[in-house]
Amino acid sequence: MNNVVIKSPETREEFEKYCEVRWRILRAPWNRPKLNLEDEINDPSIKVIACDDKGEIIGTGRARFNSSTEAEIKSMAVEESYRGKGIGSLIISELEKRIKETEAAKIVINSRDNAVEFYEKHGYKVVSESHNLYGEIPHYTLMKDL
Numbered sequence: 001m002n003n004v005v006i007k008s009p010e011t012r013e014e015f016e017k018y019c020e021v022r023w024r025i026l027r028a029p030w031n032r033p034k035l036n037l038e039d040e041i042n043d044p045s046i047k048v049i050a051c052d053d054k055g056e057i058i059g060t061g062r063a064r065f066n067s068s069t070e071a072e073i074k075s076m077a078v079e080e081s082y083r084g085k086g087i088g089s090l091i092i093s094e095l096e097k098r099i100k101e102t103e104a105a106k107i108v109i110n111s112r113d114n115a116v117e118f119y120e121k122h123g124y125k126v127v128s129e130s131h132n133l134y135g136e137i138p139h140y141t142l143m144k145d146l
Contacts, residue, residue, distance in 0.1 A: 003053035004087060006094045008046075015041050017057045018049050025077040030134045046098050050078070050087050058082045061091040063099055063107075071104040076115070092122055099146070106145050113138040 009018045019035040050059035059078040063071050078087045110130045119142050130139035
């Protein structure tokens, strides 16, 4: 998709929108509470946003480090009207690029069942069944060596 910018949230307003998109797509449908803005600003995870040509945030992703050699990609979310247009691929590519700049040797993802195929297209392999988020969303653990 043309004119999409992938970057880290920089301003308080961008962090607010980042939290809003994550909450609305990944948590609100299951009546989960909103994210704490200060916690998100201070969290050391790698955070990225996808912005359209008007500067609106249309996708999010983040990566945290479980150890110096293992990163975990989390909170991938793309607005429904932009799905299937390569936004998620841009986000995961940027996260992987930043992870590769560290000592990490592998990336782990705990994916909702409806996103497993997306991650497999990006070279991740299912290694096990994981948990049921909110007691109802099946997850699978995927891994990719760097």
